[in-house]
Amino acid sequence: MFTGRGKQLSIFIGETDHYGHQSLHLAIVEMLRRHGCGGATVTRGIAGFGASSLIHTASILRLSMDLPVVITVVDRPERIDRMIEPLRRMAPHALITVQNVEIVQSSAPLKEGLPDVKVAETMRTDVATVAPDASLASVVELLRDKDFTAVPVIDAQRKVVGMVSDSDLLTRGGMNVTLSLQRAADPDFISRLKKSLNDQNRKVSEVMTRGVVAIGPDEIIGRAARLMVEKGLKRLPVVDSDGVLVGILGRLDILKTIAAVNVSEWHPEAPADREAATVGDVMNRDVPNVSESASVEDVLELLVSSAHKRVVVVDSRRRVAGIIADSDLIARVSRESRPGLIEALVARAPIGAAAGEAREHLRKLRARSARELMTRDVVTVREIMPVAAALALSAEKGIKRFPVVNAAGELVGIVGRTEMLRALLG
Numbered sequence: 001m002f003t004g005r006g007k008q009l010s011i012f013i014g015e016t017d018h019y020g021h022q023s024l025h026l027a028i029v030e031m032l033r034r035h036g037c038g039g040a041t042v043t044r045g046i047a048g049f050g051a052s053s054l055i056h057t058a059s060i061l062r063l064s065m066d067l068p069v070v071i072t073v074v075d076r077p078e079r080i081d082r083m084i085e086p087l088r089r090m091a092p093h094a095l096i097t098v099q100n101v102e103i104v105q106s107s108a109p110l111k112e113g114l115p116d117v118k119v120a121e122t123m124r125t126d127v128a129t130v131a132p133d134a135s136l137a138s139v140v141e142l143l144r145d146k147d148f149t150a151v152p153v154i155d156a157q158r159k160v161v162g163m164v165s166d167s168d169l170l171t172r173g174g175m176n177v178t179l180s181l182q183r184a185a186d187p188d189f190i191s192r193l194k195k196s197l198n199d200q201n202r203k204v205s206e207v208m209t210r211g212v213v214a215i216g217p218d219e220i221i222g223r224a225a226r227l228m229v230e231k232g233l234k235r236l237p238v239v240d241s242d243g244v245l246v247g248i249l250g251r252l253d254i255l256k257t258i259a260a261v262n263v264s265e266w267h268p269e270a271p272a273d274r275e276a277a278t279v280g281d282v283m284n285r286d287v288p289n290v291s292e293s294a295s296v297e298d299v300l301e302l303l304v305s306s307a308h309k310r311v312v313v314v315d316s317r318r319r320v321a322g323i324i325a326d327s328d329l330i331a332r333v334s335r336e337s338r339p340g341l342i343e344a345l346v347a348r349a350p351i352g353a354a355a356g357e358a359r360e361h362l363r364k365l366r367a368r369s370a371r372e373l374m375t376r377d378v379v380t381v382r383e384i385m386p387v388a389a390a391l392a393l394s395a396e397k398g399i400k401r402f403p404v405v406n407a408a409g410e411l412v413g414i415v416g417r418t419e420m421l422r423a424l425l426g
Contacts, residue, residue, distance in 0.1 A: 006103040007080040011071040011087060012095040015044065019090055025069050031086060032073060033117075043070045074101060119224055120217035122257050123238045123247035129154045132161060132205035136173050137197040139164055139204060147252075152237045152245055153208050159243045162208035163235075172207040174200055178326075214239045217246055222425070225254050229422045251417065255395035258388060258424075268382055268407075277423040279390050280383030283404045283413030289314050292321055292371040296333075299324055299370055300341075308414055312403045313374045318410040320403050322374025332373050380405045383412055387420045394420070 011028060019027035025042050032040045045068035073080065080098060087096055129152050130139055143149060143166065150165035169175040175197065214237045215224050224236055228251055238247035288302040289312040302311045303326050313322040333341055381390050381402045390402065394417055404413035 004103060005077060006074055006101050007077045008099050008101045009073040009075075009080050009083060009087075010097045011091060012097075013069050013071070013091055015067045015069050017069075017091070017094075024091060024094075025071055028071055028087065028090060031090065032071075032083065037073055037075050037079060037083070039073070041072045043072065044068075045070065074103065117221050117257055118217065119215055119219045119221055119238055119249055120247070122221055122253050123217065123249045124253065125247045127152065127237075127245060127248045129158075129245065130164060130204055131155075132203065132208070134204045135198065136169060136175070136200070136202050136204065136207065140169065140175065140197060148235060148250060150235050152212070152248065153204055154245055158245050160212050160214060160237045160239055160245050162205070162210050163212050163237070164204050164208040168207045168209055173197070173202065212237060214243075215249065216240070221249070221254050221257060224249055225251075225421060226425055228254075229418065229425060232418075251421070252395060252398075254421075255391050255417065259392035259395040268384065277387045278383065279381050279385045279387060279402075279404055279415050279420070280413070282387065282419045282423045283383065283415040284308075284419075285413045287312055287403070287411060287414045289411060290370050291316075292369065292374075294370040296329075296368045296373070299329065299373065303329065308401060308416075310401060310414075311370075312378075312411055312414065313370045314411050320378050320380055320405060320409075320411055322370070322376050323378045323403065324370060324374045328375055329373060333368070378403060381415065382407070387423045390415070391417065391420050391424060 013024050013028075015023075015025070017024035029040050029042060048068035073083070077100075084096070084098070087094070128142060128146065128148075130142065132153055132155065139151070142151065149167075150163055152160050153162035153164055155161050166175075166178060170178065213227055213231050213233060215227065217238050217240065227236060228234065234251045236249045237245055238249055240246050288306040288308060288310070290298050290302065292313055292315060294313075299311050303309065303324070310323055310325045312320060313324060315321045330341060379393070379397055379399055379402065381393065381404055383404050383406055394400070394402070401414055401416040403411055404415055406412050
């Protein structure tokens, strides 16, 4: 539930106003729903006049079809603020007002699961794609600067014939470095990797995943979310009845929809919904963690042995002081040390296992501590936080995994998007 400071948005229009071929008030309500507003009320007046100075009244037949209409929305301040510009474009002649309000009670539309929104309303239509005969090097170049790790493979008719992901490139394509490490590596390292892939002269059709799991644009996003969880996927191609690609739906797109639909700013003091799953219900209590004085070797050992690909740094009271991901480690060591460190991460081997020049550079890292390498200002979540609110925070902050803390601020677990989404779906 959301209580506290909010804003009330009011849009004053006429009943005969249109947006394209649709009544303006219906078009506005639909737009507000797509953007996740918790609700909107349309009120039809019995009399009034607007900018035209004409009297609108139900008792005058000539004007009875142009009665005043007011659309009222009460929601979180940041969501109301985001609605202003779209509304000004849709209704340039409307009177639009905003005022601060105190919300003392509201509903919780996500209590039963995901919002009732179609895939077509959430998907992206500007889809990056590749052809079956594209080179693997071109796929690496495409994915390296994107916020996703898989693209649809389409034929000349734009029908989806496969998906190619970083996992495909790692397991079947001869690429031995993850995209996250590539993004943190030096340009020279990337050039050598691309040259190696070019020398192999392999095509997308050789490594892509066939038998693609896709979804239709008229499906509800709840079904899409279930497919992602059941199949272990982060992106779904959206295809029409002929199998032609019309969009792409990512897990983050679903999470942003959750964040938009009145998953309120959660407060630890708010009354708990006993039916709602909490972070503590789904978190992993086995958290890779080190002290601030831990060595690079200690950090690396945990990074290569943990599925979380991050190590939480704690202080003497087990409060979260920072976090270290494999890409953080690469970005914060000297350029000379990076190739050897990448080699150690790829081989999932300790620093001492490196050979030759790489071993010498890595030896110099032993004096570095976790305190020097960690990312500070870590966003954490409380174990009693509802899963839906944590997913909304994940979307807003762009964070895939959260350290979980108790009421005293002590580290008690770690939680990711997959387990939280699974819990939300029930």
